[in-house]
Amino acid sequence: MAKQIEDQEEAPAPRQxxxxxxxxxxxxxxxxxxxxxxxxxxGDGPIVVTTVASHQPEGYFEQYDRAFRxxxxxxxxxxxxxxxxxxxxxxxxxxxxxxxxxxFTGGDQLRITxxxxxxxxxxxxxxxxxxxGVIAGTSAGAxxxxxxxxxxxxxxxxYRIGDLYMxxxxxxxxxxxIDQHFAERGRMGRLLGAVAQNPRMLGIGIDEDTAISVENGxxxxxxxxxxVSVVDGEGVTxxxxxxxxxxxxxxxxxxxxxxxxHGDSFDLLRRRPHLNDS
Amino acid sequence: MAKQIEDQEEAPAPRQxxxxxxxxxxxxxxxxxxxxxxxxxxGDGPIVVTTVASHQPEGYFEQYDRAFRxxxxxxxxxxxxxxxxxxxxxxxxxxxxxxxxxxFTGGDQLRITxxxxxxxxxxxxxxxxxxxGVIAGTSAGAxxxxxxxxxxxxxxxxYRIGDLYMxxxxxxxxxxxIDQHFAERGRMGRLLGAVAQNPRMLGIGIDEDTAISVENGxxxxxxxxxxVSVVDGEGVTxxxxxxxxxxxxxxxxxxxxxxxxHGDSFDLLRRRPHLNDS
Numbered sequence: 001m002a003k004q005i006e007d008q009e010e011a012p013a014p015r016q017x018x019x020x021x022x023x024x025x026x027x028x029x030x031x032x033x034x035x036x037x038x039x040x041x042x043g044d045g046p047i048v049v050t051t052v053a054s055h056q057p058e059g060y061f062e063q064y065d066r067a068f069r070x071x072x073x074x075x076x077x078x079x080x081x082x083x084x085x086x087x088x089x090x091x092x093x094x095x096x097x098x099x100x101x102x103x104f105t106g107g108d109q110l111r112i113t114x115x116x117x118x119x120x121x122x123x124x125x126x127x128x129x130x131x132x133g134v135i136a137g138t139s140a141g142a143x144x145x146x147x148x149x150x151x152x153x154x155x156x157x158x159y160r161i162g163d164l165y166m167x168x169x170x171x172x173x174x175x176x177x178i179d180q181h182f183a184e185r186g187r188m189g190r191l192l193g194a195v196a197q198n199p200r201m202l203g204i205g206i207d208e209d210t211a212i213s214v215e216n217g218x219x220x221x222x223x224x225x226x227x228v229s230v231v232d233g234e235g236v237t238x239x240x241x242x243x244x245x246x247x248x249x250x251x252x253x254x255x256x257x258x259x260x261x262h263g264d265s266f267d268l269l270r271r272r273p274h275l276n277d278s
Numbered sequence: 279m280a281k282q283i284e285d286q287e288e289a290p291a292p293r294q295x296x297x298x299x300x301x302x303x304x305x306x307x308x309x310x311x312x313x314x315x316x317x318x319x320x321g322d323g324p325i326v327v328t329t330v331a332s333h334q335p336e337g338y339f340e341q342y343d344r345a346f347r348x349x350x351x352x353x354x355x356x357x358x359x360x361x362x363x364x365x366x367x368x369x370x371x372x373x374x375x376x377x378x379x380x381x382f383t384g385g386d387q388l389r390i391t392x393x394x395x396x397x398x399x400x401x402x403x404x405x406x407x408x409x410x411g412v413i414a415g416t417s418a419g420a421x422x423x424x425x426x427x428x429x430x431x432x433x434x435x436x437y438r439i440g441d442l443y444m445x446x447x448x449x450x451x452x453x454x455x456i457d458q459h460f461a462e463r464g465r466m467g468r469l470l471g472a473v474a475q476n477p478r479m480l481g482i483g484i485d486e487d488t489a490i491s492v493e494n495g496x497x498x499x500x501x502x503x504x505x506v507s508v509v510d511g512e513g514v515t516x517x518x519x520x521x522x523x524x525x526x527x528x529x530x531x532x533x534x535x536x537x538x539x540h541g542d543s544f545d546l547l548r549r550r551p552h553l554n555d556s
Contacts, residue, residue: 158461158485158505158537183436186464189505192537207436207527227436227467227527231535238551240539249485249505249539253551257509257535259436259470261518261527273516273531 017129019172019214023180023206023226024106024139028067033262034211034224035064038101039071041134045100046075052115053107053140060105079121087119096124101134104141110151112144113169122170135172142180142206145172150179150194156186159193162246166194173217176268179205182229189250191231196241196252199233202271214268221265228264232256232271295407297450297492301458301484301504302384302417306345311540312489312502313342316379317349319412323378324353330393331385331418338383357399365397374402379412382419388429390422391447400448413450420458420484423450428457428472434464437471440524444472451495454546457483460507467528469509474519474530477511480549492546499543506542510534510549 018041026034038047049064051057061078068076079095086092096102102125104112116122129135135145143149149169153159177194179187182205191203206212207226214220222228232255239252258273260266265274296319304312316325327342329335339356346354357373364370374380380403382390394400407413413423421427427447431437455472457465460483469481484490485504492498500506510533517530536551538544543552 156462156464158507158539183464183467184434186434186461186466188464188466188507189461210527225527227529229436229466249488249503250537251505251539251542252537255535255537257533259528259530259533261436261529264529273529 016216017132018134019145020134020136020211021142021145021178021206021214022136022138022211023142023182023208025181025208026138026211026224027209028063032067032071034209035067036071037211037213037223038103038134038136039068039073042073042101044074045098045133046077047073047101047103048077048079048096048099049103049105050079050081051105051107052081053105053109053112053144055107055111057105064103064105081115081121084115084119087116087121092121093124096121096128099128099133101136102128104137104144106139106141109140109144109149109169110167112140113149113167117168117170129172139180142178144169146176146178147171147174148177148201150177150190153190153193155190157189159189159250160246161241161244161248161250164190164193173214175201177201177203179203181208183207183226188229191229192252192255193241193250195231195233195255196236196239196250199236202268203231203233205229205231218269219265219267222260222262224262228260230258230260230266230273232258234271294494295410296412297423298412298414298489299420299423299456299484299492300414300416300489301420301460301486303459303486304416304489304502305487306341310345310349312487313345314349315489315491315501316381316412316414317346317351320351320379322352323376323411324355325351325379325381326355326357326374326377327381327383328357328359329383329385330359331383331387331390331422333385333389335383342381342383359393359399362393362397365394365399370399371402374399374406377406377411379414380406382415382422384417384419387418387422387427387447388445390418391427391445395446395448407450417458420456422447424454424456425449425452426455426479428455428468431468431471433468435467437467437528438524439519439522439526439528442468442471451492453479455479455481457481459486461485461504466507469507470530470533471519471528473509473511473533474514474517474528477514480546481509481511483507483509496547497543497545500538500540502540506538508536508538508544508551510536512549
């Protein structure tokens with residue numbers, strides 16, 4: 001993993017395309033506000049749906065294939081990756097030829113990074129992004145987009161010091177930690193824990209059927225039926241995270257919290273929300 | 279209910295005693311950090327445990343009776359109230375004679391206020407508080423302490439406008455909205471909704487096995503194994519709560535959030551946390 005990070009440092013992550021980062025359980029039939037935005041950005045090119053995150057990918061592709069075709073995408077390509085060696089194969093690389101979008105389904109974010117990190121397939125995906133394509137991911141596919149990603153941590157309880165597992169992510173978006181299924185799984189505690197570790201990171205918690213559409217890594221807009229919670233630790237005056245026993249509950253004072261919903265925008269550079277203009 | 283509020287306005291709630299407000303599921307055997315604090319404050323007098331909140335109060339009293347006796351309380355009195363008329367009876371009033379503490383068990387907060395609001399029993403409980411006694415409540419018994427109390431609202435999802443039911447509470451503590459089982463039931467969304475309705479109210483979300491001990495209505499200290507989330511809407515720059523459709527997710531910008539744990543204190547007048555000194 002160290003090598004992957006070094007590579008990213010040498011060649012900073014590209015900022016020409018769009019990222020659509022989804023909190024899981026987006027509508028795959030009916031109105032499909034979020035997938036419709038992915039489809040719109042894909043335009044005339046093919047979209048590659050990769051089920052690398054899943055141990056049991058069967059059925060996932062079919063759902064997305066049906067949804068994207070209904071939304072007017074002309075070509076939907078399946079890229080199932082079971083082993084890391086497959087990510088160097090010509091056969092897999094050819095699947096990405098001409099693609100204007102890549103979609104990461106849900107599962108386990110460590111499967112995404114351990115199978116794809118620093119591989120020819122991942123380089124090709126970064127190229128697609130660099131050339132203005134859209135990279136979308138839902139659930140585990142959302143978490144994996146960060147430099148440092150949340151892997152595991154308890155839900156539905158307040159954060160306890162030491163109760164969080166993080167790992168290097170794909171690095172498509174900088175200076176943020178993404179969490180998903182956010183309100184539904186009561187994950188405020190663990191996101192606060194992640195931000196307490198280093199307030200340089202802005203915490204972004206995305207609800208189910210909700211997404212952020214990130215432009216140039218500089219600004220995002222909220223889509224979908226739920227909310228996006230933004231946890232800004234810049235003004236934090238105290239936390240006990242480096243002081244206390246591992247089973248101790250976290251104290252953290254003076255966190256700034258924004259809740260955004262459909263149509264709201266957020267400036268990632270200035271760390272400020274914009275008024276809802278939907 | 280209107281009459282109850284008027285009465286409270288005429289005679290502002292007393293501020294001489296202590297309130298111990300518990301997020302539910304406090305330990306009732308073993309270490310019992312929270313019940314031990316209740317017992318300490320009760321001192322030599324009897325404590326009255328009222329199960330008015332519960333439709334099926336059987337067994338509740340026995341748990342608290344055993345716990346408080348183990349913690350050195352000399353007399354533990356059961357006050358079961360099934361109907362509103364009972365709250366005027368001499369028999370029930372006599373149960374409170376000489377009591378230095380009253381404990382409200384969990385159940386339904388509307389049972390507490392509809393059965394006890396503006397009754398002789400409730401006046402007697404206010405007298406106990408006024409004379410320096412301790413009033414403690416867990417779960418529904420915690421919510422009921424506010425002027426305006428949270429009754430119902432969805433957990434484990436972001437707040438939707440219109441998705442919250444509030445009612446006049448007992449008015450033992452002013453200018454705050456209490457929520458309980460907080461992290462465990464993912465209730466940040468509904469507490470933010472309550473604060474958005476009127477940022478004059480400070481939102482206080484209390485985890486299970488966690489309590490705040492309130493002195494003179496001016497300051498509280500955190501006890502127990504979880505966290506207390508304080509949501510301060512004073513600096514809010516925007517919310518859509520009065521603008522949008524009822525099924526719309528809430529937007530709210532610039533909320534201040536503090537997470538406090540065991541030993542931390544909070545100044546309710548200045549709305550500031552104190553450093554953990556445990």
